[in-house]
Amino acid sequence: MEKVKVTREQADAIDFAINGPSDLLYHNNPDELLSGCAKDWEFGGQLEALNSMSIVTIAKALYIGYEIEGFKVGDWVVITTGVNKDFNQTKKITDIQKSFASGHSVVYQLNSEGAYYDNEIRYATPEEIEAEKNRRRWATIGRNVNEYKVGDIVTTGSLTRPIESIENHLILEHLGEYSNEEVFMVCPVEQRLDMVNES
Structure with missing residues (x-):
């Protein structure tokens, strides 16, 4: 069977539930986690991302495996961290390179400048993409x-x-x-x- 695709947040929640603190109810116990999902438990804190997953997706992720949905060149994203001028700006991924930083497999270059990790960006909404395209059109005439x-x-x-x-x-x-x-x-x-x- 094929692995399911999950978001980075969903993968982190699954990892925390199964491999997190040993006093956690689900620690090394995927059956208990799936049981909680079947009972429509409302998860909070570091498990909150599980609320957006169907029970079938969670079951497949736990017992077959999962792949994290990744960004690709050409995706429009919003910068979610930092205090510099780029914070909350919509940009396009122009390059993806292998990262040598601990805990990060890749680094994303946005608009051919800057380097960001997947936990520092999110997918842009259609409205954010259209607003940025409009800003760029006007910028080409200096306005x-x-x-x-x-x-x-x-x-x-x-x-x-x-x-x-x-x-x-x-x-x-x-x-x-x-x-x-x-x-x-x-x-x-x-x-x-x-x-x-x-x-």
Whole structure:
């Protein structure tokens, strides 16, 4: 039979339950752990990750074995530790290398910089990924997200117009007021060929 895939947190919980302190009820006793799961016990502390596993998955993990789901190149992750500027930032894994640090088999390089271990990152949510992609799109033109300028060409989805002025809202030529979230950039003013001064 094939081993089941579990998260790092689930693997740590299983390991703690079976190989943890000798006074723990489940120590070296997978039958007792499975029995607790069958009784729908609510686990807490270092065993909390077991609550998200089905009894079938736990049984297979205990008696057949398990593999830890790992990150791969191209995965979007969020940095969960540290106090530097990267904390809570969404980044992409660009390289995975063997780690020589005790307790870590691999080290992940994010955005071709920095080195992080699997316990320092988590998978990014779809919303976090989309927000980071949007931030990167705007950064390519040297702006913050939704930083529009007079002269930018934007679309409402059905109509495309240049921005005439910016006050509390964007004023579009012949269309009136729109919020930043109601329009999408088509062409920044700096890249408009019709705005180039001929010398």
